[in-house]
Amino acid sequence: MKRKRFWLSIGLHGLLTPLALLWLAPLWLMLVFSTLPEHEIFRVPTPLLPGERFLENLAGLQADTNFFRAMANSVVVSLLYTLGGLLLSASAGYALAVYRFRLQALVFSLIVATLTIPYFVVLIPQYILVARELNLANTYWGVVLPFLANALGVFYMRQVFLSLPSSLLDAARVDGASEGRIFFQIALPMVTPSLAALALILFLTAWNDYLWPLLVLSEREMYTAPVALGTLIGLTRVSWGGIMVGSVLMTLPFLVLFLFLQRYFVAGITAGAVKE
């Protein structure tokens, strides 16, 4: 029995290791290519070790797209989205979990129902609203506003607040604390880990979003990093080293974060998937 388990384990590792290396290969090559001059990237056989041209490629990318500005735009947009999304999801989730009121069930089912509706259905009206009616094209708020009302966030925060012992909130009420104060000073601090998980996922979503910023932003100075990089990819005469630098800059910080904060990423991703 022990021997059988030993060989099973060997077999499992033998299958999984090549697959894992294959899975890492695109990311490793992205890193390698970002450090090579053009003719080296297209060398056969494919180079597997980094070179020394990262900074030159970065300079080329900056000249092509003003990438630093695009990264700064992405940071602003992602922060606005994360902070706004957290506040709105948490307060709405809190209202649905902690209070009893009329139409509660209806409001909750409406919000959850939008989770199963493809985003494309609202895309065009959102565009008309933001770009034409509200005149928010080429602004940070134009990118962020439609997504602050995040249905998954509300669903997740409601679950989180449902598991909070209501006796604690009642105790604060007996002490005369206002409802707003109970929310900000008692309920929110108690769910910090869940807020962190949601924050990571919201930030990552905004950071990587492509279609909506592509539609709303038409001025180069307002481009987010994915849009700026996207303008280069389709072209025929471009510096692939520069594109790889941009991909690395967009990706690497999150890979490092993921290494240390895997637990929170996983919590955010599985939000809603597993009922407690």
Added chain:
Amino acid sequence: MRTKAPLFFLAPYLFLFGLFWAWPILYSFYLSFLNTRVYPWHLDPGVNWSRLLQDPFFFVALKNTLFILVVQVPLMLVLALLLALALNSALLRLKGFYRFAFFAPVVVGAVAYSAIFRLLFNTEFGAVNAFLQALGHPGYDWLYAPGPAMAVIVIALTWRWTGYNAIILLAGLQSIPRELYEAASLDGASPWQQFWHVTLPGLRPVLLFALVLSIIGTLQLFTEPFLITGGGPGNATMTLGLYLYQQGFRGFNFGYASAIAYTVALLAAGFSFMQMRLWRER
């Protein structure tokens, strides 16, 4: 407790929700009945929907999207399930390394990975063909031949989303009570029987969740075909998402694009409904 507090907590969210989600869902439906190729737009109930039924490009996009749905989604979910089982197995060492390797794509955006896949599948210089040639195979014209171009999209999607689904399934596996396995072992159930009678039924809701998410995601596939293949060659990798983008934001025919959008929504609703029925009856 009769207080205005819940209204106060909900109002900002509901305002944005109504403005940017609830109302657009209705308005989009109305738009699909407008002729938006003339100014001012006017009501012409048949114009978009009858065009849709006769539009060969729409049907190519529909066919391609359904192909990805039928081929890539099951492939990915089976792979994700095997991966989740492996990562959950007591026989596996170095779990941190494997988790990182397979979950890392979760943080990679579509634009970044589209760039790298475009480069790797370059016909003349790409790493994939270099590797095939080293094995004595001539390689493929990946981005400019219909079949291979679709294969690149399928491979790229599988690379990006398998780990994501494995995370969801792994969480599902870990929520199955251990006592169920202990009881099954005591009854003399083989590992295979345990998988069929304990693991799969336990995973059912989570699998359904992953399946619904994958189907909705596939129905609105846009960035990968847009950046890796541009929908080509010809229309070989044209998807519903890409076609909607072209009609809506290149041609500015919002009415027709809305009709495509509602087709996507109807398909999504149809698939979700079918799945719910299928999974409930078993």
